Amino acid sequence: MSVPSATTEPVKTAFQHRQSAHCESGVISSLLHHEGIPLSEAMVFGLSASLSFAYIPLVKINEMPLIGYRMIPRWILKGMKSQLRLPLRFEKFKSSADGRQRLDELLDQGRPVGLQSSVFFLPYFPENMRFHFNAHNLIAYGREGNEYLISDPVFNAPTRCALADLQRARFVRGALAPKGLIYYIDGPVPKVDIVPLLCGAIKKNCFMMLHVPVPFVGCPGIRLLARRVLKLPAQKDLEYTHRFIGHIVRMQEEIGTGGAGFRFLYAAYLQECSVLLNNPRLQELSLELTAIGDEWREFALHAARMSKGREDLDLPLLHGLLNDLADKESTLYKKLKKAV
Amino acid sequence: MRPDEVPQESAPLLEGQRKAVYVVDKDGHYIIAQSGGDEAEITVTEEAVAWFAKLAENAYQRALRGETSPLEYHMFRLRMDEPTLASATGLWRWRVRRHLTAKGFSNLKPNLLERYADALGLTVEQLKKL
Numbered sequence: 001m002s003v004p005s006a007t008t009e010p011v012k013t014a015f016q017h018r019q020s021a022h023c024e025s026g027v028i029s030s031l032l033h034h035e036g037i038p039l040s041e042a043m044v045f046g047l048s049a050s051l052s053f054a055y056i057p058l059v060k061i062n063e064m065p066l067i068g069y070r071m072i073p074r075w076i077l078k079g080m081k082s083q084l085r086l087p088l089r090f091e092k093f094k095s096s097a098d099g100r101q102r103l104d105e106l107l108d109q110g111r112p113v114g115l116q117s118s119v120f121f122l123p124y125f126p127e128n129m130r131f132h133f134n135a136h137n138l139i140a141y142g143r144e145g146n147e148y149l150i151s152d153p154v155f156n157a158p159t160r161c162a163l164a165d166l167q168r169a170r171f172v173r174g175a176l177a178p179k180g181l182i183y184y185i186d187g188p189v190p191k192v193d194i195v196p197l198l199c200g201a202i203k204k205n206c207f208m209m210l211h212v213p214v215p216f217v218g219c220p221g222i223r224l225l226a227r228r229v230l231k232l233p234a235q236k237d238l239e240y241t242h243r244f245i246g247h248i249v250r251m252q253e254e255i256g257t258g259g260a261g262f263r264f265l266y267a268a269y270l271q272e273c274s275v276l277l278n279n280p281r282l283q284e285l286s287l288e289l290t291a292i293g294d295e296w297r298e299f300a301l302h303a304a305r306m307s308k309g310r311e312d313l314d315l316p317l318l319h320g321l322l323n324d325l326a327d328k329e330s331t332l333y334k335k336l337k338k339a340v
Numbered sequence: 341m342r343p344d345e346v347p348q349e350s351a352p353l354l355e356g357q358r359k360a361v362y363v364v365d366k367d368g369h370y371i372i373a374q375s376g377g378d379e380a381e382i383t384v385t386e387e388a389v390a391w392f393a394k395l396a397e398n399a400y401q402r403a404l405r406g407e408t409s410p411l412e413y414h415m416f417r418l419r420m421d422e423p424t425l426a427s428a429t430g431l432w433r434w435r436v437r438r439h440l441t442a443k444g445f446s447n448l449k450p451n452l453l454e455r456y457a458d459a460l461g462l463t464v465e466q467l468k469k470l
Contacts, residue, residue, distance in 0.1 A: 019360045019372070042362070042370070062421050120419065121461060126355035128389050132424050156358050156374065168461060174427035243391065249384045264341065264362035268370035283368070290364055294341060297380070304380035307387055 026153025046269025048079025
């Protein structure tokens with residue numbers, strides 16, 4: 001594990017692709033690495049206090065409620081911008097021609113540029129993973145003829161994307177429309193010591209999981225979902241029930257970081273914190289969170305099998321698992337709050 | 341998750357791609373491993389794909405009999421539903437619902453056809469064809 005420090009002199013090199021578990025944290029981590037600031041994906045995710053849970057029945061996606069296991073899109077980018085006082089500049093466009101021109105201009109200056117786009121219109125995605133999710137993040141780091149050089153953090157290798165396809169993906173309309181959003185680090189990055197920031201970020205995240213005064217966020221949100229699962233029809237209209245529990249798993253992130261994945265990511269952050277702050281208690285709690293992540297995986301496996309009919313539908317089991325997870329998570333955050 | 345629990349074989353759904361996952365090695369340190377796709381995740385994605393395919397097939401049969409529009413078929417084929425299509429075109433849902441019927445679709449003006457084709461990433465000819 002590399003120990004991140006923002007105090008060394010930045011070194012500029014050719015852009016290097018880095019694979020990550022989550023798109024947004026991966027993009028900003030790669031952009032920072034390029035600026036000579038080696039903050040890991042987990043560090044970026046934790047510093048911006050992005051772990052969360054939300055179950056919002058009023059917002060529908062394909063007739064199903066919104067379930068999120070992390071904060072809203074762009075939270076990580078904005079969090080990093082304020083924490084590190086990054087000169088991170090965001091630009092949106094009304095016309096797609098302007099958007100393209102500006103992107104080309106920045107790429108020709110040799111800057112890697114972060115983009116928001118739809119998943120569906122990106123041809124390099126496997127066919128069966130393409131859904132209409134408009135808040136995917138990726139990096140363009142150059143162009144050649146009619147193609148952009150793309151570093152998509154969820155893929156193992158850099159790839160290419162034709163100009164027309166990328167244009168379409170950047171300018172789709174609808175929910176979370178990207179409006180051609182680009183972002184890049186503009187100018188010298190101030191030297192910030194991250195160590196004093198770590199405790200505050202952990203406390204903030206604990207607050208969001210425990211004390212936000214609405215019933216659908218954080219641990220209370222998990223309990224709310226648990227109650228909803230119990231009320232699903234178990235006799236007739238089974239199709240809806242199957243889809244609903246499948247949807248809970250799918251929402252663990254469209255392209256699979258997973259509710260569990262975010263827990264592991266945060267546990268990795270706690271581990272880095274434990275080294276930087278010289279606090280062995282955080283390492284213990286990191287392992288505890290890992291165990292919670294494993295339980296999320298177990299829940300996902302049961303839910304997926306039930307939704308496919310490979311396992312008998314057992315709603316009380318899912319209800320129990322979710323409630324148990326809520327209990328364990330809330331105990332963990334209470335301990336975590338005391339540990340920092 | 342431990343490194344030996346990570347699926348090695350890349351699932352057909354991922355077309356040879358592998359994903360980064362965080363695992364704990366035997367010393368309790370987090371490392372990044374490459375996963376061929378978790379069973380849970382692959383299953384539910386397949387289910388979602390199958391759901392749209394089923395709706396598309398159903399719409400296709402009805403469109404052949406003239407009971408619905410090719411628009412409905414293409415919408416489901418391209419993994420959209422009515423609210424998604426409405427927000428992707430910027431039209432009211434009741435208008436979209438009307439345009440999805442065979443009669444509503446046949447009365448569509450060229451500019452609206454263009455708008456639907458654009459949102460679905462098709463040409464107007466492709467949109468009209470089944």
